[in-house]
Amino acid sequence: MSQGVTYADLRFVRTPPERSQEKGTWNQLDQIQMPPSVPHPSAPLPDPSEGELTYENVQGPPGQEERTPTATEGRKESDRRTWYANLALLAACLCLLTTAIGLGVQYWQVSRQLQQANEDGSALARRIGSKEGSLAQAQVQLEEAKEELHSTNETLRSCWAAGNRTQEKLRQANESLMLTQQEKEKLQQQLDQTMKSLEEAKSCQEIGCCPHGWNLFRWKCLWISNNTKSWGDSWAACKRESSQLLVLKPWSAKQLWGATFIDKRTQYWIGLEGKWYKKWVDGTNYEGTENIGTCRSRGNCVQMSNRALQWCGCSTKARYICEKNAQ
Incomplete structure (x- = not known):
């Protein structure tokens, strides 16, 4: 138109x-x-x-x-529509054919992949089975190694405990040996001093080194009183005799108590005072190891009685011992 x-x-x-x-x-x-x-x-x-x-x-x-x-135009229109329909049918067939080919190719690829996966799975299963066998064997070996390690640890602990006990015994033996060595050295010093005092005492007895009425005991001249006094009066009486109250050095009350001039039935003042500070009359500190008891009249002055020492009241009356060096 x-x-x-x-x-x-x-x-x-x-x-x-x-x-x-x-x-x-x-x-x-x-x-x-x-x-x-x-x-x-x-x-x-x-x-x-x-x-x-x-x-x-x-x-x-x-x-x-x-x-x-007209009829001619109708036939042309019909032919044209028929041609379009055939063309559409051919395109649909080609599309279906292409889709079928694509699906076939994909099916073939998937089949090949599945077959390859099955083969790989079989090989993997065989390897897994082999690895499981090796793992089981390794597990058995591990258990055996654990048992052996446990036994070794027990043996090692036993040896370690025995070594510790031996070490402790060795330490105790070394300490005992050191103490024995110290005691030996101390005894040797005492023996040397005793021998020296003995030699000096022999010479002193020969030449008469102590005044009349004094007794020689280990290179000290001792005087035993016959009357009783308080500790202070006894200290003053010894001063008047150019001496001092007895200082128990380097020997002990037990050693002096065995001398023949000591009366075993009485008590004697000695030159130790001060229950808390423990001083000898010569100004030195008390370094003895004897256990000092307490008499009935408690105080800060020391008496010697029956091989031992006692703290007594300083005003108590008792005999006393004076000392001075041998000449």
């Missing part, structure tokens, strides 16, 4: 007879899905008996009259 022509009361004629023959062909294409923009070839044409279709205000070339489609 040309532009500018106006159609009013445009009518479509009934379907030509030729199209009824092609109806069976178009029915076969009903199942082919066409795009929405293209009209389906099997869509029926309008029937003129159903009424008239009027297009209003449609402009076209002036002066052109209505015309009715």
